[in-house]
Amino acid sequence: MILGLFVLSGCGSETLLSQAVLDQARLYGVAPDLIYVVELEGYELVEQSVGGIGEEGFGVSYVARGDRQVGLTVDRGTFSDGLCADTPINKAEPPTAPVTCERDEVGWYRSGGGRHEYTAVRADHLIRLNGRLEEVDRAALKAAVAGARHATGGGATSSPGNRPSGPIERGDLPTSGDGAPNNEVGPGG
Secondary structure, three states: OOOOOOEEOOOOOOOOOOHHHHHHHHHOOOOHHHOEEOOOOOOEEEEEEEEEEOOOEEEEEEEEOOOEEEEEEEEEOOOOHHHHOOOOOOOOOOOOOOOEEEEOOOOEEEEEOOEEEEEEEEOOEEEEEEEEOOOOOHHHHHHHHHOOEEOOOOOOOOOHHHOOOOOOOOOOOOOOOOOOOOOOOOOOO
């Protein structure tokens, strides 16, 4: 089986993701100000991996030759020295692996369970770039997180007013229960 990946490199363009991908992210509930991209030498963004994280966060994968992969996530929150070692590293094996932490001018370098990541705080959100220890080096993660920027260059998609401010009301779900079909048998039946 051949798996084809479509990628988009973001170097030097004003819009770093296609409008279709930005719109898709917004359909997942991603807040426009949380859509970021990074530059990581040898890695390319995989547009099909764009998705939502938590309530309104953003996630995307980058791939390189040799099936190497890193993940970028951006979500609202805070971080501190106290939280660093207590917060599990995404995809660590085992998930409860001890976490080591070092803080520098970019943020926190964290490692454990065969993975490492940089976590940086910007305004009210966290930018995290995570990969396997043997697939990407610390300096590359640090430089990429330090250079993280909004996907459109301006911090919002081209039509931020179209994003609902709260939960999307579907109108096709019942007001009580879980919406499962009622299979009760009525009279005569």
